[in-house]
Amino acid sequence: MNDLKFSDDEGDGYGFSETIPEQFIVTEKELDQELYEQFIDEQEWIDPQPNYADLIRQGEQLSGNTMPISEKKRILVQLSCRGTAEAYRLLQEYCTRPDSALAEWSRIALYECRMRLESDLLDEPVGLISTGLGGDGERLRYIFVLVFQGESSEEGQQREIREGLDKVCLEHRSVVEQAQFRPPCLYVQVLVPMDVAVGEVIEESLGRLNQQKEEFLPDYLVTNVSVPTDEEIQSFLDEL
Known part of the structure; x- marks a missing residue:
């Protein structure tokens, strides 16, 4: 099903069909x-x-x-x-x-x-x-990596962090599929609706998680192309 078409008129360049999917x-x-x-x-x-x-x-x-x-x-x-x-x-x-x-x-x-x-x-x-990480039919899958300011959280704090992520995602009709603590990082896999900017979900999560204590750095890594390798994550950390 071709929803994107090219114009046949000379000089008009490329054109979209009149029925671009919503x-x-x-x-x-x-x-x-x-x-x-x-x-x-x-x-x-x-x-x-x-x-x-x-x-x-x-x-x-x-x-x-x-x-x-x-x-x-x-x-x-x-x-x-x-x-x-x-x-x-x-x-x-x-x-x-x-x-x-x-x-x-x-x-x-x-x-x-x-x-x-x-x-x-x-x-x-x-x-x-179709993206590298796929989705669930209505939402795109992303992986983002947050970086702890200092020592990674203890078990009780980890529960609070997961609850904070879940609350933010719920507000954006999103779902946390994984939240793994990999010092010095928090590795998160989420499903986000196409009409929601993943950056908004991440930055609101950072804001909520840093309310009580500056838990995480403001910089983060995000992708929906492929699962980031350890080398790619380390390269990101080296640039901070």
Whole structure:
């Protein structure tokens, strides 16, 4: 589903389609970009679409061992183009136990079908967002690292810090998935809605955690691309 289009008018440069999505689906894990582009190419070459009843019957046979991988690959693309509840159910079933060669391909098919299904239900375009750390369907996953001013907190203070993080996140419809004390750092993994700035969540957390005592430095590391390595965290600390 291409929600971003280019202008054909000379001199106008790039232009957006008139229906830029306001609703988005966030993938749980990052999609393979190259494979995703191949999938979209396959969608565009499907012409004509097979009879719907025949396609559903073929979809019901995806989990069998007799159908060639190339045939399954084609059927997954065709089901994704339908965007019906029945097609989505078949894709969901296959995604739970896919052929290893089609694990990522089937995941892309499921998201593409879901976009079409939700677009029809909402009567408006729905887009897809995929980042390195993924999300939970509606929120993006981030990791941020806070740095203690001095000695890291004792167990009782750690509970207070976690409670403070939870309260701030609750106010922003966000969720703390992990909060790990790794002296001299606090390593936090959160889910944040797309309409909320992650920087706002972090800075409000710092403000709350530093109310009683200057517990943390104002500088922090944040990413939604990949899990930061020990070397990357150390490099950040060295620059403070």
